[in-house]
Amino acid sequence: MKLQQLRYFCAACRMRSLSRAAESLHVSQPSVSMAIRELEREFGVSLIARRYQGFSLTEEGTALWEMAESLLRHADHVSAQMQALGQRRRPVRLGVPPMIGTVLLPRLYREIDARCPELLLETEELGTKTLLRDLRENVLDLAFVSHHEPLESEFEALPVTTLEIVWCTRRSHRLAGQSAIAPAQLEGEPLVLFQTGFSLRELVADAFETAGVTPRVLHTSEQLSTVESLIRSGTASGFLLRPLACTDPTMAAISLDPPIHVQVSLVWRRSRRPFRDMARLMDLCRTAQLFS
Numbered sequence: 001m002k003l004q005q006l007r008y009f010c011a012a013c014r015m016r017s018l019s020r021a022a023e024s025l026h027v028s029q030p031s032v033s034m035a036i037r038e039l040e041r042e043f044g045v046s047l048i049a050r051r052y053q054g055f056s057l058t059e060e061g062t063a064l065w066e067m068a069e070s071l072l073r074h075a076d077h078v079s080a081q082m083q084a085l086g087q088r089r090r091p092v093r094l095g096v097p098p099m100i101g102t103v104l105l106p107r108l109y110r111e112i113d114a115r116c117p118e119l120l121l122e123t124e125e126l127g128t129k130t131l132l133r134d135l136r137e138n139v140l141d142l143a144f145v146s147h148h149e150p151l152e153s154e155f156e157a158l159p160v161t162t163l164e165i166v167w168c169t170r171r172s173h174r175l176a177g178q179s180a181i182a183p184a185q186l187e188g189e190p191l192v193l194f195q196t197g198f199s200l201r202e203l204v205a206d207a208f209e210t211a212g213v214t215p216r217v218l219h220t221s222e223q224l225s226t227v228e229s230l231i232r233s234g235t236a237s238g239f240l241l242r243p244l245a246c247t248d249p250t251m252a253a254i255s256l257d258p259p260i261h262v263q264v265s266l267v268w269r270r271s272r273r274p275f276r277d278m279a280r281l282m283d284l285c286r287t288a289q290l291f292s
Helices: 003-015 018-025 029-043 059-087 098-115 128-136 199-211 224-233 276-287
Strands: 048-050 055-057 092-096 121-125 142-147 155-170 190-194 216-221 237-241 251-269
Touching (some): 003 029, 018 029, 029 059, 055 059, 092 128, 092 276, 098 121, 098 142, 098 224, 098 276, 128 142, 128 251, 142 155, 142 199, 155 224, 155 276, 190 199, 190 224, 199 237, 199 251, 216 224, 224 237
Parallel strands (some): 092 121, 092 142, 190 216, 190 237
Antiparallel strands (some): 048 055, 142 251
């Protein structure tokens, strides 16, 4: 039994005419007749008594008509409710570190606009530790996370790219001509760093500790714009991801010795079952060249 067969049967019952039912449904009369015969074969009863002009309902036909009308009303209600739910699309809550977001988000939005423009995205720019906490607490659905060690087992991670951390300063700085810079060479240099909780800050701090050097931290900030402003002005030097540093012609971007690289991954909770648009964004990030 199919809903379409019941719709054809009910239309014929209401109009007491196979031809008028077919006309109202925009189908051929044989299609209506076939639907009724298929129902009769399935149930093993006669539903209508065919006459030279029109037909009359049998007792079984009258019973089926009543039940079928109720079933079709319920089916139409379910369809309307599901369509309404589909229209109230659930936004995907995405977290991203500020520095990575500067490089990533313009490209990501272009990909979304080209490939799935109906997808709704809400973004938050936060440090890595806060991003992982918000994933754990279900405040975020997905997050781009920079890390240099494997994440905790409760998270799934899709590697996206590997980026280099570089030392940045004005081109007029006495060390700007170096091909690589060691933490020991920066002893006493005023530095602007991201606040604790950013993976870049932790990697840089580890490099100074390994070298036995205490950095001279002039200022800390969670705002990329503040860090960049202090570097551009010559007030302090600092550390950025190479793709971001290379966009400013006034700034020298120098590799560290030894070099430091950070893995960027799209991360979600392992126990989290992706909803439709969350899964679509995950697939987009798997195939798009977001950092090329």
